[in-house]
Amino acid sequence: MSALVKPKAASVENMLAMLFGVDGLDVSDSTAMPEGPAAVYVGDDGQLLALGVGDFAFAAYSGAALSMLPKGGAQDMVDEKSLSSTVEANFYEVMNICSRLLMNDQSVHLRLDRLVDWAEAKSLIESMGGHQSMGFSVPVPRYGSGQLAFVIAA
Secondary structure (H helix, E strand, O other): OEOOOOOOHHHHHHHHHHHHOOOOOOOEEEOOOOOOOEEEEEEOOOOEEEEEEEOHHHHHHHHHHHHOOOHHHHHHHHHHOOOOHHHHHHHHHHHHHHHHHHOOOOEOOEEEEEEEOHHHHHHHHHHOOOEEEEEEEEEEOOOEEEEEEEEEEO
């Protein structure tokens, strides 16, 4: 088994376009590390392998898009930096689907363990020691753009 896959903008674009039910998105590379909720991905042995970190815009917009919630409500969550329980559950599902971006037939297997806030995510990133990160600017159709990054343990 090899290490995890390092996602590229094109693979993020394809996965999220399918999820959001659109023909295409204009996902681009970003150097920014979002400060918001994060998905903790672990291996079969429970060891931390990666994080998927979204800013509040990506978390709120992607979570709202799955239930087709009003844009204004999603924007309020961004402004307040607080997700409703429905949007948080939907963001969890988005990040669960995004776990496939980190795997292929030759890579180790991972699973989404839980969501954490930015303070805990930052602590987990620091605990990884060496790591690689890939960031993306992601438009969420009918809502707005947000930032998504993956941090992979070395």
